[in-house]
Amino acid sequence: MATVKFRSGERIPLEMHRARMVQKISLLPVDERLAKIREAGFNTFLLKNRDVFLDMLTDSGTNVMSDNQFAAMFQADDSYAGSETFFRLEKVLVDLFGKKHFLPAHQGRACEHIIARTLVKPDSTAIMNYHFTTTKAHITLMGGKVEEIIGDEGMKVQSKLPFKGNVDIDKLKEAIARLGKDNISFVRIEAGTNLVGGQPVSMANMREVTGICKAAGIKTVFDASLLADNLYFIKSREKEFEKIDIIDITREIGSMMDVIYFSARKLGSSRGGGILTSNEEMFSRMRELVPLYEGFLTYGGMSVRDMEATAVGLIETLDMDVISQTPIFVEALCNEMQAKGVPVVTPPGGLGCHVDAAAFCDHIDQEEYPAGALAAALFIASGVRGMERGTLSEQRNPDGSEQLAEMELVRLALPRRVYTLSQIKFVADRFAWLYENRKMIGGLRFTDEPKLLRFFIGRLDAIGDWPEKLAKQFEEDFGESL
Numbered sequence: 001m002a003t004v005k006f007r008s009g010e011r012i013p014l015e016m017h018r019a020r021m022v023q024k025i026s027l028l029p030v031d032e033r034l035a036k037i038r039e040a041g042f043n044t045f046l047l048k049n050r051d052v053f054l055d056m057l058t059d060s061g062t063n064v065m066s067d068n069q070f071a072a073m074f075q076a077d078d079s080y081a082g083s084e085t086f087f088r089l090e091k092v093l094v095d096l097f098g099k100k101h102f103l104p105a106h107q108g109r110a111c112e113h114i115i116a117r118t119l120v121k122p123d124s125t126a127i128m129n130y131h132f133t134t135t136k137a138h139i140t141l142m143g144g145k146v147e148e149i150i151g152d153e154g155m156k157v158q159s160k161l162p163f164k165g166n167v168d169i170d171k172l173k174e175a176i177a178r179l180g181k182d183n184i185s186f187v188r189i190e191a192g193t194n195l196v197g198g199q200p201v202s203m204a205n206m207r208e209v210t211g212i213c214k215a216a217g218i219k220t221v222f223d224a225s226l227l228a229d230n231l232y233f234i235k236s237r238e239k240e241f242e243k244i245d246i247i248d249i250t251r252e253i254g255s256m257m258d259v260i261y262f263s264a265r266k267l268g269s270s271r272g273g274g275i276l277t278s279n280e281e282m283f284s285r286m287r288e289l290v291p292l293y294e295g296f297l298t299y300g301g302m303s304v305r306d307m308e309a310t311a312v313g314l315i316e317t318l319d320m321d322v323i324s325q326t327p328i329f330v331e332a333l334c335n336e337m338q339a340k341g342v343p344v345v346t347p348p349g350g351l352g353c354h355v356d357a358a359a360f361c362d363h364i365d366q367e368e369y370p371a372g373a374l375a376a377a378l379f380i381a382s383g384v385r386g387m388e389r390g391t392l393s394e395q396r397n398p399d400g401s402e403q404l405a406e407m408e409l410v411r412l413a414l415p416r417r418v419y420t421l422s423q424i425k426f427v428a429d430r431f432a433w434l435y436e437n438r439k440m441i442g443g444l445r446f447t448d449e450p451k452l453l454r455f456f457i458g459r460l461d462a463i464g465d466w467p468e469k470l471a472k473q474f475e476e477d478f479g480e481s482l
């Protein structure tokens with residue numbers, strides 16, 4: 001496993017890989033960082049990557065690929081229909097999850113589109129441990145509703161619970177009794193709950209949830225996008241699986257679920273996505289949508305090169321050295337932050353370190369987007385690009401009121417195998433400075449607010465001149481402008 005104990009007793013992450021290709025990055029001076037975030041409408045999605053020092057926006061499509069993945073790209077079989085590449089990828093996936101059928105799609109949200117079109121009826125409810133932005137948008141677009149049944153502890157920022165992503169079984173039973181099975185489109189389990197801290201779901205919980213659903217005649221859908229981290233946590237936190245092979249854990253998960261889908265931008269560290277099922281009826285309905293929305297059935301909008309890389313990346317997911325790297329680095333970053341008093345989501349999960357912006361900026365009203373403000377302030381202080389995961393990432397209610405997020409988080413995603421320990425320490429140091437100066441951070445307001453998924457392209461302005469004051473303070477404290 002990729003941690004090592006020094007003689008001092010300190011335990012540190014140790015990379016079980018070496019870099020064989022690198023990309024130069026640069027750190028702009030603070031006055032330029034201020035100008036760039038202003039130009040970007042205080043939305044980190046609108047920054048140009050060339051102006052970013054450490055890009056911790058997301059792990060989507062930014063994980064490092066292995067030598068074997070690059071090598072596989074050369075054997076890609078270019079053809080519109082019946083490509084050998086498709087059959088290679090299909091074989092890996094079918095083998096991994098034990099499902100009969102695989103449908104390709106260009107990325108995770110495209111799978112959600114197809115699944116929502118197939119399973120969501122108007123006014124039906126999709127029940128899930130927690131929603132993901134694009135998941136919810138596709139369900140509501142089809143006239144459906146989303147209900148979340150994550151355990152109460154999952155909503156607490158700080159906790160010691162090892163599986164905070166777990167479904168609350170009582171809430172599940174209550175929802176089924178209240179809604180009735182015919183009004184439930186499906187029960188969805190998201191591995192490594194993206195929006196609430198990358199928190200895993202245990203096998204024990206998945207067994208219980210799928211057992212209840214099967215008995216009630218309700219379909220189960222598994223979002224496997226963040227499965228790699230979740231597999232690591234099942235192996236390292238769930239005693240029963242300590243010595244069980246990762247492939248056997250994956251197959252058991254596969255056997256429990258009616259539909260599995262994933263973003264290959266995360267799982268498999270490549271690009272693309274796909275849906276798996278053994279249910280013939282659902283398969284034939286979903287299959288018709290693939291050529292219409294994605295591409296022919298043997299590529300589904302993916303490039304054959306990416307499909308080859310995905311096939312190899314999926315097999316590499318069975319290696320503990322590969323899947324442990326992100327969770328161990330996330331833990332290292334969370335520990336550094338906590339040692340400096342910065343409030344973060346605990347226990348550390350997968351995906352990234354999540355800073356509690358509600359506690360950090362408790363002087364900023366939720367309607368003035370504390371997490372968005374903190375993400376902008378972080379860019380000014382460090383050139384690090386994080387992502388708002390709070391009220392800004394929610395959609396307004398039909399009456400136009402804000403849907404206040406249950407957690408206000410700034411996510412510092414750690415794309416797999418990209419950053420080094422010194423870069424992690426840099427982030428923690430600049431965040432600690434920001435924490436000391438947190439009262440200088442002010443709120444944001446929209447100047448241009450799209451109706452759908454506003455966080456992607458919406459533009460905001462700072463309320464007052466706090467960004468300028470913050471940049472000036474930074475220059476004074478650091479003496480130099482970096």
Ligand SMILES: *Cc1c(COP(=O)(O)O)cnc(C)c1O
Pocket residue numbers: 060107108109110132134135190194223225226262263264265266272273
């Ligand atoms: C990223 C992600 C998606 C969407 O995948 P894309 O490939 O970005 O469209 C869906 N679910 C979860 C949990 C994700 O993390």
